[in-house]
Amino acid sequence: MTESLLVIDNLEVEYPVKGFRRKPFRALKGVSLDIKPGECVGLVGESGSGKTTLGRAVLGLAPVTGGSITFKGAEIGHLKRRARRALSEEIQVVFQDPYSSLNPSLTIEQSLTEPLRVTKVSSPDASRRVRMLLDQVGLPSNAADRLPREFSGGQRQRIAIARALALSPQLIVCDEPVSALDLSTQARVLDLFKDIQEATGVAYLFVSHDLAVVRHLSHRVAVMYHGEIVEYGEGDKVTSDPEHPYTQRLLLAAPVPDPIRQEQRRADRSRLIEAQKEIDLQASVH
Amino acid sequence: MTESALNLSPDPASEQRAVGSHLARRMLRNATGLASMIVLGLIVLAAILAPLLTQTDPALADVRSILQPSSAAHPLGTDSAGRDVLARLLHGTRYSIAGALLGTTVAAMIGVIGGLLAGYYQKGFESVSSWLVSAIMALPGIVVLLAARAVLGPSLWMAMAVFGVLLAPAFYRLTYTAVVNVRHELFVDAARVSGVGDLSIIGRHILSVVRAPIIIQFAFVMGIAIAIQAGLDFLGLGDQSVPTWGNMLNDAFARMYKSPVLIVWPSLAVALTSTALALFANALRDELERSGKTKKRRRLAGAAAAAPVLAGEEAVVHAELGEDTRADLLTVDSLVVGYDQPDGILKQVVNGVSLRVKRGEVHGLIGESGSGKTQTAWSILRLLPDGGRIVAGTVNFDGKDLAHLSDKEMQKVRGRRISYIPQEPMSNLDPSFTVGSQLAEPMRLALGISAAEAKKRALELLARVGIPNPERTYAAYPHEVSGGMAQRVLIAGAVSCEPDLVIADEPTTALDVTVQAEILDLLRGLQKELGVSILIVTHNFGVVADLCDRVSVMRSGLIVETGPARSIFADPRHPYTQDLFAAILEDGAARGQLDHSADRHTATQGVTP
Known part of the structure; x- marks a missing residue:
């Protein structure tokens, strides 16, 4: 058994609510999770x-109020800004919206060299690295001098992936990276994620609302509901034969692209909901 | 649909690479923009070339020739102290514009820096600075200027610097709202995750986005500053020793019945400059907003441009499954x-x-x-x-x-x-x-x-x-x-x-x-x-x-x-x-469990300290 790269233990995140003496909003209520090197953990x-919020907490962008996040044995949940910056070489991010995750007034090269400049890479080296990264995500090297608005959503997401890879991190938090993309583009970008993982051994925390997407890419899958993880286990098992009632509902709610099987699934779903209602009713009687 | 291939026409690429020069070209094509830029250019030229355009000293008083009509020696005549009107007008351009520029720059510096910091850090900084801004806005401007004159003496520069402080809220409010909007953009988060420091984020990511509205505001505020500065001098609150449009107005107003034409020149100069600045700002805003609109439309209609029209292609039509009698x-x-x-x-x-x-x-x-x-x-x-x-x-x-x-x-x-x-x-x-x-x-x-x-x-x-x-x-x-x-x-x-x-x-x-x-x-x-x-x-x-x-x-x-x-x-x-x-991914194969070859791979790659 290899040691975990990231261990999240009983993590709590609370956002302050505006107004005098209002109770803060608890976005995470004690979440535990671990990611091994080279592993993709899906979060649905x-x-x-x-x-x-869990993804943002790992990135240091959400206020951690309890529990711990341990990365390679060191606690990173409560780091100050300056100490946090050193982690940028190890933990990176790909966001959902390819339209707002790149600064519209910077060229692709300027965006991609940003993380490199922080680590004091010389500019010819940085330039060479940018072309290498673009090549790695399947974009021509002349893309470097262009502005984000000249690219489609799928191409921008490739650029965002290249930026995340710039410092060769060990973990990338992927926050719904394909949900804004078209079907055919989505499949190709997912394959890119897979290829990159196989080539570099980077680990992913892959956040998505789409069970099918998570199933395609994740070794293990965690299902979240109201700030808690309700089911966590092997990807295939969780996404095809779940145990928790919520995961079951989630699975049957997604329509299958086949009219005949969808009719079947619809029937299964209403049966499941009836059965779960019955159980709830009995629970409330006792 | 081949999204990895760059199917872009070269035209928009080259056109967008130089956003700045592109905007300048569009401003030249905009009628209002062109006219205001020509007027502003002439005014600036007049200010720079003032000593060359007239040899006469604007402060040289000649009691023998007061209130003279236009002549070869004095193309626009002389004022009540026998000073040359043209020379005063040209040199006045220098002082009026420099004064307004000073006031606006002070306002922009304070307002923009305050707005950037308050918008980015929020919390404590925001409450203090918005309290200060409210206090400044509550102060009666003219009273403050009078008080400053009483304490510091009559000085054009001092008055405009104080005026700049009073105008700072105009920039602060604008910058603050713009920054708050940009602050939560994902690219700012991405830069933070990349380990970029706060100051570089503000300078690089945030300032570049709020730049355009600040430039527009600058032109507007400068137009106001020109008018206010002339107003102060007109009321006699300025420094009488320097030739400014306001001082000329003051003098001309006193001799209105004897020589009404004197009031025309400084009024014209003030009106022309203020109007040109306001129109320039308007045109700039129009052009910037229009670029946003066409961009949107381009995205909306992008598909037709990317793929050629396939009007000749026949659709595949599937046969009906049964008799359908519905109309x-x-x-x-x-x-x-x-x-x-x-x-x-x-x-x-x-x-x-x-x-x-x-x-x-x-x-x-x-x-x-x-x-x-x-x-x-x-x-x-x-x-x-x-x-x-x-x-x-x-x-x-x-x-x-x-x-x-x-x-x-x-x-x-x-x-x-x-x-x-x-x-x-x-x-x-x-x-x-x-x-x-x-x-x-x-x-x-x-x-x-x-x-x-x-x-x-x-x-x-x-x-x-x-x-x-x-x-x-x-x-x-x-x-x-x-x-x-x-x-x-x-x-x-x-x-x-x-x-x-x-x-x-x-x-x-x-x-x-x-x-x-x-x-x-x-x-x-x-x-x-x-x-x-x-x-x-x-x-x-x-x-x-x-x-x-x-x-x-x-x-x-x-x-x-x-x-x-x-x-x-x-x-x-x-x-x-x-x-x-x-x-379609539904019903696709699952990824399966992490195998150990992947673990080995990471192990050999090593851990970078």
Whole structure:
């Protein structure tokens, strides 16, 4: 058994709510998770489940109020800005919206060299690295001098991936990186994620609302609901034969692209909901 | 659809690379921009070349020749102290502009830096600085300037510097709001994750975005500063020893009856400069805003540009599965939709679409972004955005050609016979009216029923679409209901006037998957109950499989394959449809468990300290 790269233990995140003496909003209520080197852990949930908050907490962008995040044995949940910056070489991010994750007024090269400049890479080296990165994500090297608006959503997401790879990190937090993309583009970008993982051994925390996307890419899958992880296990098992009632509902809610099987799934879903209602009713009686 | 290949025309690339020079060129083409720039250029030139244009000392008084009319020695005559008016006017340009520039620069420095820091760090910094700004704004400007003069003595520069402090809130407010908007953009987060320090983030990412509005504000404020500065000198509060337009006005005003023409020159100079600056700022803003608009339109119409028009290609038509005796409700024939571009070219986004929807049928229009599916839906409703129009083809709806109906007649069709369910439920409810009034009012108008009757029906509808407490939702404002509830309300609205056809534009895309399943159930139930036809625009094959009797697959403004849903899902024939099906991840193989070879790989790669 290899040692875990990232261990999240009983993590709590609370956002202050505006107003005098209002109770803060608890986005995460004690979440535990671990990621091994080279592993992809999928994090599924609906909007408001806290999945994005968990990703942001790992990146140091959310206020951690309890529990711990340990990266390679060191606690990183409560680091100050300056100490946090040193981690940029190890933990990187790819965001959901390819339109706002690149500064519209900087060229691709300027965006890609940004992380390199922080680590004092000389500019000819940085330039060479940029071309290498663009090549790695399947973009021509002349893309470097262009502005983000000249690229489609899928191309921008490739650029965002290149930026995340610039410092050869060990973990990339991917926050819904394909949900804004078209179907055919989505499949290709997912394959790129897979190829890069196989080539570099980077680990992913892959956040998505789409069970099918997570299943395609993740070794293990965690399901979040109302700020808690309700199910965590092997990817295939969680996404095809889940145990928790919520995961079951989630699985059956996604329509299958086949009219005949979808009719079947619809029937299964209403049966499941009826059955779960029954159980809830019995639980409330006792 | 080959998104990794750069299918970009070289033209926009080169045009956008030099954003700055591009803007300058557009400003030159803008009539107001050009005129104001010429005037400003001449004024600046006059200020710079003042000593060359006139040899006379502006301060040289000559009591023998006071209030002289125009002559060879004094082209614009002399003033009450016998000083040369032209020389004073030209040298006054230097002082007036320098003074205004000083005031505006002080204001911009304080305001922009304060706004950047307050907007970025918020919390403590924000409360202190907004308190200071409010205090400055509460101070009566003229009183402060008088006090400053009393304490520091009459000085043009001091007065303008104090004035700059008083004007700083104009820049602070602007910068602060702009920064707050940019601060939460993902690229700022990405830079933080990359380890970029706060100051570099502010300088690099935030300043570059707020730059344009600050430049515009600068021009506006400078126009004001010129006028205020002249005003101060005119009232005699300035430094009388330097020649400024205001001092000239002061002098001319005192001799108004003897020599009225004297007041003309400084007034003209002040008015011309202030107006030119204001117009310059206006033109700059117009050009910057226009670039935003064309950009948006380009994205909207991008698909047609990327792929060539394939009007010759025949769609694959699947055979009917059985006898269908239902009448056609909607028949779209060879529909072409285009957008007029600023350069007069028509950009086609729909290139000849034909489709039909029978009574009581659910027809799915599926395609990727930019395929023209939404454009097709909008043109059936005749709700195309500005610049868009139906170029050719007919839209036959129950015997009427909607493409050629007058706006007034179309009004009668929309909402009553054809209704619409949008993609973003929240942005389609007016936040300042209750949900109930937005539901009841159209019914009252369309069906001609009383307000009480409309309310009763609205409550029934809300109950029908599965809203647990209709009374409460009826009285609620849109922000008080969830996205799923809002979509239910809009569905209730869409069926409220008993339409024949509902056009649903990605009705579940913005919703969670469990809510989507509920909304699909609701749509299916309502469709069965009311026998209404639905044209549903979507990119999700699951939604089509769940709901549709018939499917049309769109690409580049054309339908490539159409037929009964079951036969297309069983046997997609067009290569594009086959590609789309191949990209579907549902039922795909899972990744499996992490094997140890991957572990070894990381181990050999080593851990960088």
